[in-house]
Amino acid sequence: MNGTLAVARYTLLELSRRKLLLVFFVIGVLGIAAIGIALKLVPTNMSFGGGPPGTPQPDPAVVSRFLELQFVRTLIGVVGFFALLIAFAIGMTAIYHDLESGAAVAIFSKPVSRLAFTAGKVIGAFIAMVVVVGLLGLEARLLMTLFGGGLEGAMWVETVAAVANASLLMLIVLALSTWMNNIIAAVVAFIYNFAASIVVGLHAQVVNAGVIGDNPIVKTVLTILYWLVPHPLMSDASKQIAKAQFEMFPPTMGPGGQVPGPGAPTTDQMLAGVPGGSGIEDILWWAFGIAFMAALVYIAVRRKQV
Amino acid sequence: MAAVVSVEGLRKRYRFRDPWAVNYVSFELQPGQAFGLLGPNGSGKTSVVKMIAGLLRPDEGKISLFGEPPGNPKARANLGFAPEDPDFPKFLRAGEVLDYFASLLGLDEGERKRRIPETLAFAGLDKERRQVRQYSKGMKQRLGIAQAILGRPKLLILDEPTADLDPLGRRDVRALIESLKASGVAVLLNSHLLSEVELVCDTVAILGKGRVLKEGTMAEVVPEGKTLEDVFVELINEAFPQKRDNLPTFITDVENK
Numbered sequence: 283m284n285g286t287l288a289v290a291r292y293t294l295l296e297l298s299r300r301k302l303l304l305v306f307f308v309i310g311v312l313g314i315a316a317i318g319i320a321l322k323l324v325p326t327n328m329s330f331g332g333g334p335p336g337t338p339q340p341d342p343a344v345v346s347r348f349l350e351l352q353f354v355r356t357l358i359g360v361v362g363f364f365a366l367l368i369a370f371a372i373g374m375t376a377i378y379h380d381l382e383s384g385a386a387v388a389i390f391s392k393p394v395s396r397l398a399f400t401a402g403k404v405i406g407a408f409i410a411m412v413v414v415v416g417l418l419g420l421e422a423r424l425l426m427t428l429f430g431g432g433l434e435g436a437m438w439v440e441t442v443a444a445v446a447n448a449s450l451l452m453l454i455v456l457a458l459s460t461w462m463n464n465i466i467a468a469v470v471a472f473i474y475n476f477a478a479s480i481v482v483g484l485h486a487q488v489v490n491a492g493v494i495g496d497n498p499i500v501k502t503v504l505t506i507l508y509w510l511v512p513h514p515l516m517s518d519a520s521k522q523i524a525k526a527q528f529e530m531f532p533p534t535m536g537p538g539g540q541v542p543g544p545g546a547p548t549t550d551q552m553l554a555g556v557p558g559g560s561g562i563e564d565i566l567w568w569a570f571g572i573a574f575m576a577a578l579v580y581i582a583v584r585r586k587q588v
Numbered sequence: 589m590a591a592v593v594s595v596e597g598l599r600k601r602y603r604f605r606d607p608w609a610v611n612y613v614s615f616e617l618q619p620g621q622a623f624g625l626l627g628p629n630g631s632g633k634t635s636v637v638k639m640i641a642g643l644l645r646p647d648e649g650k651i652s653l654f655g656e657p658p659g660n661p662k663a664r665a666n667l668g669f670a671p672e673d674p675d676f677p678k679f680l681r682a683g684e685v686l687d688y689f690a691s692l693l694g695l696d697e698g699e700r701k702r703r704i705p706e707t708l709a710f711a712g713l714d715k716e717r718r719q720v721r722q723y724s725k726g727m728k729q730r731l732g733i734a735q736a737i738l739g740r741p742k743l744l745i746l747d748e749p750t751a752d753l754d755p756l757g758r759r760d761v762r763a764l765i766e767s768l769k770a771s772g773v774a775v776l777l778n779s780h781l782l783s784e785v786e787l788v789c790d791t792v793a794i795l796g797k798g799r800v801l802k803e804g805t806m807a808e809v810v811p812e813g814k815t816l817e818d819v820f821v822e823l824i825n826e827a828f829p830q831k832r833d834n835l836p837t838f839i840t841d842v843e844n845k
Contacts, residue, residue, distance in 0.1 A: 285661075288691030292677060292684070299679035299719070384675035388735055391641040391669035392692040393661040587644045 285394035289402025290409070293376055297410045303371045310364035310418045317360055318425035321353045344530045351523045354433050357422045358519055361437075362444045365415045366475070369448035370468050373455025376407045377583065378464040386588045400580040407456065408449055415445045439517035443560070446515045446568060451475055453575035460582035478511035487555045512571045518559035525553060590655065591616040592743045592774040593640055598649035600635050600798075609635045611798035612649070619742065622765060622775040624785040626816075627795035628824055633778045634672055636795075637745050640776070641669045654742070665693070668741030672748040672778070674732030678721035682713040682731055685720060686738055693739040707734045710760070725752040733761065737768075744768055747778040762788055786816040794820060796827045 297303055377400075380386045389399065419441030426434050451471060458467035485508040489501050528549050560568075593616070600610040610632040617623050625633045638644040640651055642658035656663035676685045686707060690700045708714040711734035713727065720728070729752045736744060746765075750758040758781075765775050765788045779785050785792060786806065793803040801823050802809055810816050 284694055285692050288688055292688045296677050296679045383678060385677050387643060387671045388674060388676060390643055391664060392689055393665040394692045395661045
């Protein structure tokens with residue numbers, strides 16, 4: 283236990299002094315502030331409507347609500363994006379540099395088990411992630427307090443979800459960087475994460491909404507793939523935002539006021555394709571993913587000869 | 589008296605098709621004994637000590653460290669290991685590195701407060717405020733020795749401990765080894781500096797291509813009128829005869845001058 287705590291403590295201290303993490307954090311803080319402020323200032327200086335005489339003018343209240351929802355959606359997306367960057371920054375360095383520099387030679391000759399070392403590294407990395415992403419989430423929440431937008435409660439859930447998703451990605455990078463160069467590990471993890479997000483998106487469209495088609499083979503393949511990749515955890519905010527937007531701009535009133543043709547997806551179908559709040563099975567799948575990846579990190583560290 | 593470390597029929601190779609880096613090496617080390625492990629580059633000295641420290645897994649053979657396999661963390665509680673070309677978490681300072689390692693050794697706060705400043709002073713790093721990444725090789729080597737003695741080990745393994753040290757640092761390491769030996773600590777010394785080994789070690793083993801070519805007390809290995817270096821060179825030349833005057837022709841060619 284002492285070994286685990288010592289490793290965690292000094293991993294945190296090291297991470298706090300790493301320039302890469304600091305740079306990502308500063309970019310995150312500035313990026314969230316810039317995007318938040320820009321999304322609020324730019325629309326207020328823009329005029330809506332226009333077009334040829336006789337074109338129906340949008341209701342200013344509807345436009346304002348639409349912009350607020352866009353503001354919230356963007357903030358949620360930006361926090362999630364920076365959480366992933368932080369996951370890469372921590373995952374690429376937390377264990378790799380000890381193994382690569384030779385520091386592990388001195389550490390592993392001490393009376394500390396590889397399990398205690400791995401646990402300490404994972405705990406230290408996780409705490410660093412919670413602190414950094416938590417601060418970014420707090421900043422986004424403050425912007426929402428300043429500028430409104432609704433769905434304030436969802437921001438905390440989204441921040442927790444961002445930490446959870448990024449933790450899983452961080453563990454993948456940690457495990458891979460024990461086997462291979464940390465940059466290659468990050469690239470492999472990025473490709474895997476990207477492929478997983480495509481599978482999850484397609485699953486929502488095809489299996490949940492039946493938007494793209496109704497082929498049972500495609501559905502089965504997608505369902506199998508879906509349960510082979512991590513499911514990003516999320517709040518219900520995306521669905522609420524989509525629902526509000528459909529209420530403001532119903533599909534029966536397209537951009538030109540035209541009525542959609544037969545066979546076009548209904549509002550319910552389109553809403554079913556928007557990922558909703560994560561359910562218990564997603565949380566359990568995430569927990570299994572975390573346990574599995576943590577075990578992989580341990581096996582990789584245990585097998586490592588330094 | 590129970591051996592501090594016992595190595596029996598040790599074999600190791602890094603890849604299946606590679607030659608054996610360590611090939612049937614056996615020896616024992618008693619408390620208070622200083623054992624010199626010698627050999628040319630690539631003879632397997634570092635592989636042997638890394639297996640004793642639990643950092644590498646042997647393919648064959650048996651290692652007993654204080655009666656336990658070295659993979660058991662308890663067995664390493666009384667081990668101090670100063671690796672060749674040591675490195676440490678880059679963003680920590682010397683005092684933090686020692687505090688980190690003291691925590692891994694399970695030293696309580698009182699002991700840490702007593703030992704760390706003294707150890708830093710011994711290593712000449714007590715006034716150093718920079719992070720490890722800014723250290724010279726010599727400073728890292730001194731920190732490597734400092735962390736190795738921090739736990740007051742019963743077995744101290746020094747892998748090329750003086751390679752990057754200045755003459756004063758070398759003298760300090762010699763004095764350290766003598767002092768530890770006198771207090772019953774076993775020392776396993778890997779070094780190319782044969783004169784140093786001759787000064788401090790009671791027993792030596794000379795390795796060549798992973799095998800023990802000669803082993804015994806200093807008196808057994810080095811006959812009257814010869815030095816350890818003479819014996820070493822003769823032994824290696826006999827075991828692995830090769831052309832030694834293979835200087836590049838652009839150096840030896842008179843017309844190029």
